[in-house]
Amino acid sequence: MADLRINLAGIESPNPFWLASAPPTNSGYQVQRAFEAGWGGAVWKTLGEPIINTTARFAAVSFNGKKVAGFNNIELITDRPLEVNLKEIYETKKRFPNHAIIASLMVEPEREKWHEIVKRVEDVGVDGLELNFGCPHGMAERGMGAASGQQPDLVEAQTMWAKEAARTPVIVKLTPNITDITVTARAAVQGGADAISMINTINSLAGVDIDTWNTIPHVAGKGAHGGYCGPAVKPIALNMVAECARNPLINVPISGIGGISTWKDAVEFMLMGAGGVQVCTAAMHHGFSIVEDMIDGLNNYLDEKGIASVHDLIGKSVERYSDWGNLDLNYRIVARINQDVCINCNKCHIACEDTSHQCIDMLTDPDGTRYLQVREDDCVGCNLCSIVCPEDGAIDMVELTHEQPPMTWNERQTVLAGFKGN
Amino acid sequence: MNNGSQVFISLEDLQRNFDEVKSGLSPADARDESNRCLYCYDAPCIQACPTGINIPSFIKKIASGNLKGSARTIMESNPVGASCARVCPTEELCEGACVLNHSTKPIMIGDLQRFATDWAIKNEQSLFERGQKNGLKVAVVGGGPAGLSAARELARFGYEVTIFEAKERAGGLNTYGIVSFRLPERISLWEVKQVEELGVEIKTSTMVGRDIEPAEILEAYDAVILAIGMSKVPLLKIEGEELEGVHDAIRFVEETKTKELTHQYVGKRVAVIGAGNTAIDAATCSVRLGAENVKILYRRTMEEMTAYDFEYEFAKQDNVEFRWLTAPVRIVGDENGVVKQLECIRMELGEPGPDGRRRPVPVEGSEFLLEVDAVIKAIGQTRHTALVEAFGLQHQWGVVKVDLETYQTSNEKIFAAGDVIFGDGQGEAMVVTAAQQGKTAAYAVHQKLRNSIIETA
Numbered sequence: 001m002a003d004l005r006i007n008l009a010g011i012e013s014p015n016p017f018w019l020a021s022a023p024p025t026n027s028g029y030q031v032q033r034a035f036e037a038g039w040g041g042a043v044w045k046t047l048g049e050p051i052i053n054t055t056a057r058f059a060a061v062s063f064n065g066k067k068v069a070g071f072n073n074i075e076l077i078t079d080r081p082l083e084v085n086l087k088e089i090y091e092t093k094k095r096f097p098n099h100a101i102i103a104s105l106m107v108e109p110e111r112e113k114w115h116e117i118v119k120r121v122e123d124v125g126v127d128g129l130e131l132n133f134g135c136p137h138g139m140a141e142r143g144m145g146a147a148s149g150q151q152p153d154l155v156e157a158q159t160m161w162a163k164e165a166a167r168t169p170v171i172v173k174l175t176p177n178i179t180d181i182t183v184t185a186r187a188a189v190q191g192g193a194d195a196i197s198m199i200n201t202i203n204s205l206a207g208v209d210i211d212t213w214n215t216i217p218h219v220a221g222k223g224a225h226g227g228y229c230g231p232a233v234k235p236i237a238l239n240m241v242a243e244c245a246r247n248p249l250i251n252v253p254i255s256g257i258g259g260i261s262t263w264k265d266a267v268e269f270m271l272m273g274a275g276g277v278q279v280c281t282a283a284m285h286h287g288f289s290i291v292e293d294m295i296d297g298l299n300n301y302l303d304e305k306g307i308a309s310v311h312d313l314i315g316k317s318v319e320r321y322s323d324w325g326n327l328d329l330n331y332r333i334v335a336r337i338n339q340d341v342c343i344n345c346n347k348c349h350i351a352c353e354d355t356s357h358q359c360i361d362m363l364t365d366p367d368g369t370r371y372l373q374v375r376e377d378d379c380v381g382c383n384l385c386s387i388v389c390p391e392d393g394a395i396d397m398v399e400l401t402h403e404q405p406p407m408t409w410n411e412r413q414t415v416l417a418g419f420k421g422n
Numbered sequence: 423m424n425n426g427s428q429v430f431i432s433l434e435d436l437q438r439n440f441d442e443v444k445s446g447l448s449p450a451d452a453r454d455e456s457n458r459c460l461y462c463y464d465a466p467c468i469q470a471c472p473t474g475i476n477i478p479s480f481i482k483k484i485a486s487g488n489l490k491g492s493a494r495t496i497m498e499s500n501p502v503g504a505s506c507a508r509v510c511p512t513e514e515l516c517e518g519a520c521v522l523n524h525s526t527k528p529i530m531i532g533d534l535q536r537f538a539t540d541w542a543i544k545n546e547q548s549l550f551e552r553g554q555k556n557g558l559k560v561a562v563v564g565g566g567p568a569g570l571s572a573a574r575e576l577a578r579f580g581y582e583v584t585i586f587e588a589k590e591r592a593g594g595l596n597t598y599g600i601v602s603f604r605l606p607e608r609i610s611l612w613e614v615k616q617v618e619e620l621g622v623e624i625k626t627s628t629m630v631g632r633d634i635e636p637a638e639i640l641e642a643y644d645a646v647i648l649a650i651g652m653s654k655v656p657l658l659k660i661e662g663e664e665l666e667g668v669h670d671a672i673r674f675v676e677e678t679k680t681k682e683l684t685h686q687y688v689g690k691r692v693a694v695i696g697a698g699n700t701a702i703d704a705a706t707c708s709v710r711l712g713a714e715n716v717k718i719l720y721r722r723t724m725e726e727m728t729a730y731d732f733e734y735e736f737a738k739q740d741n742v743e744f745r746w747l748t749a750p751v752r753i754v755g756d757e758n759g760v761v762k763q764l765e766c767i768r769m770e771l772g773e774p775g776p777d778g779r780r781r782p783v784p785v786e787g788s789e790f791l792l793e794v795d796a797v798i799k800a801i802g803q804t805r806h807t808a809l810v811e812a813f814g815l816q817h818q819w820g821v822v823k824v825d826l827e828t829y830q831t832s833n834e835k836i837f838a839a840g841d842v843i844f845g846d847g848q849g850e851a852m853v854v855t856a857a858q859q860g861k862t863a864a865y866a867v868h869q870k871l872r873n874s875i876i877e878t879a
Binding site: 066262263264286287289290292293296297300301304391392 | 449450457461463479482483486487488490491494
């Protein structure tokens with residue numbers, strides 16, 4: 001039994017699985033049900049001035065019949081009075097003293113407002129604060145959420161204001177709706193953030209109804225952009241986490257968010273530098289009980305790998321993530337088709353023929369059997385054939401021995417510069 | 423009969439005929455099927471499983487690649503869950519309850535259960551740990567599904583558990599009574615090993631009443647769980663029953679699992695009497711031993727048959743003939759005392775009997791002769807009544823009377839589970855039911871002994 005406890009910037013929880021600030025953490029009833037189901041922590045749905053919501057708030061994207069590949073929402077922050085939320089946070093913390101409760105906060109970018117709300121939520125015993133600089137819709141039109149999260153100076157200033165009043169760790173939640181997330185991450189660090197979390201949702205329109213021509217969703221015939229999340233955003237989130245994790249100027253823990261649905265997703269985020277993860281869409285799709293497999297699967301994975309603590313996973317793949325210029329140009333892999341496994345759908349051939357490097361031949365042997373074969377000398381090792389192949393094990397990407405010593409683009413440029421210098 | 427759909431029977435390599443018929447799901451099949459599961463809340467499949475396996479959870483774990491967790495979820499609820507993956511009438515239980523019956527087609531729960539447990543078997547996983555010893559001892563009489571199930575749960579609570587098993591190996595019906603082409607012995611023996619690994623001592627080849635007296639057991643243990651199942655097939659009470667070539671179906675199946683397969687049935691004609699689960703097993707075993715013609719004779723009709731639909735289909739694919747409304751009246755032997763013919767009589771259904779089923783009534787003068795080389799009797803099982811009485815328990819025709827909540831018998835120290843309490847309007851005869859009863863009896867024992875510990879303290 002591996003040790004699944006985490007300590008993220010001083011916030012302790014029995015396992016790395018937290019519910020993200022979102023509809024599942026709207027009330028004490030829900031958060032307590034989540035803790036009963038096994039979630040290690042919860043970031044309470046963002047507190048601030050109560051808002052008014054629309055109906056028709058969510059929409060999802062199916063992919064080839066699979067529901068909720070991506071999820072889109074236009075719900076705003078909490079619509080309940082601050083006092084009610086504070087009372088329920090207090091009661092929940094009292095019942096679950098060992099679980100992490102983090103209050104997500106959003107107020108107008110004014111120093112006093114930050115001081116006031118920080119004091120009020122800390123008085124009821126939260127374990128930490130998460131500043132919501134990411135909500136991309138609605139609140140952003142009022143100068144909060146992503147609107148302030150897109151301006152590094154505002155991120156820094158507001159973080160500083162929150163930190164001036166805070167006694168508990170402050171996590172800054174970043175928006176992905178920005179060119180380079182490391183810029184705002186650095187601003188948060190400069191403002192004194194104890195940790196950062198990412199990603200919030202990505203600006204999105206789930207779809208258009210081709211019969212009514214309405215947006216999906218629509219509110220009385222009108223739509224507005226929402227925030228996109230769910231499995232489809234995972235690669236985007238994972239990259240942003242990794243970019244922050246490998247940046248020496250961003251030396252604070254990261255809480256990973258974005259499309260995490262299973263224990264495997266969590267392992268990937270933690271290997272890429274996340275000290276813990278937050279989940280929302282998967283819980284909204286299947287209920288709180290999914291955490292059981294997340295915990296069990298993570299534990300079995302660690303046991304099988306002989307890793308005593310989940311802490312030992314954090315950041316283990318970060319050093320393997322770099323700039324393109326540091327990749328070895330002389331590394332060679334080629335595709336190899338296993339004839340005994342191949343089912344002859346020819347998808348690899350046409351993918352290569354039409355859209356890659358024309359190196360998979362369709363052949364017929366003397367007894368009339370058709371087969372596919374890679375001309376290895378022409379194969380550029382792009383992986384496309386193995387990606388489109390529907391049959392496990394039919395195509396292997398095989399590593400060839402180096403014909404030339406390893407050399408990266410950056411090394412090559414340095415060598416070339418040396419020649420020019422001569 | 424369409425020969426194309428028939429099973430291939432080798433007359434040379436009989437062992438080949440006894441290999442497991444159904445292959446397991448491939449990893450790709452398991453991935454696709456597990457991802458098709460809706461992960462229902464308060465899922466009806468869980469309700470439909472007598473052992474209450476958290477089916478959506480184990481399927482989700484297959485989908486997420488947590489196969490160890492999946493196998494543990496299955497075996498947690500059902501200590502013989504690997505066997506049940508193969509022998510449960512799933513269309514009447516979990517799969518029959520799947521909500522996708524209303525929209526597309528149900529999830530292949532049995533096959534997924536087999537996929538996860540096969541993984542655990544192949545990877546030699548130990549899924550559970552024994553509890554801290556509590557100093558109390560429980561005897562389990564009978565090492566079949568009910569006994570193993572009870573023993574495992576008690577071991578996890580910290581009891582020192584001894585199973586007394588009359589046969590050479592534990593597993594009961596799963597090891598000896600279900601044909602190997604549906605349930606290979608190694609599956610059942612893995613389940614036995616899982617229980618042994620928790621420190622349960624299994625005294626095999628130890629028959630209670632012969633090798634050890636009930637009184638000794640009652641004296642030496644703090645509680646007893648009686649899980650002795652049922653006994654051999656009863657007599658037909660017709661002439662010729664003692665002839666060579668007349669077999670007890672239970673023993674007949676057992677020999678295909680314990681001895682080298684005999685070639686003596688190759689090309690022969692076999693009549694199986696009865697149309698229950700064991701009759702199907704005996705008939706399909708006969709086919710696989712090379713018999714040229716195998717008939718199932720049943721005195722009632724297909725409607726009253728107790729074999730499951732899937733078993734009926736399986737037998738038909740094995741080319742077994744079904745003769746409804748046909749009862750044996752006499753077995754005729756040759757000069758050497760070997761079965762030669764079976765005299766039968768046609769029946770018709772009369773007025774309903776006390777059990778509500780219409781009673782078969784002979785049609786006078788309709789006797790006819792069947793040329794047969796072997797007759798296999800599969801008309802039910804007798805009871806270990808003498809042993810039940812040796813324990814001094816109240817019973818009705820050998821069916822032990824129990825409190826249906828706790829499975830406590832008329833002796834407060836003895837609990838009973840499995841086939842020994844099946845019948846007389848009490849319970850079900852499925853392996854999965856026996857497993858659940860074993861668990862329930864174990865919890866009742868724990869409840870009782872725990873209370874007594876508290877009282878003495």
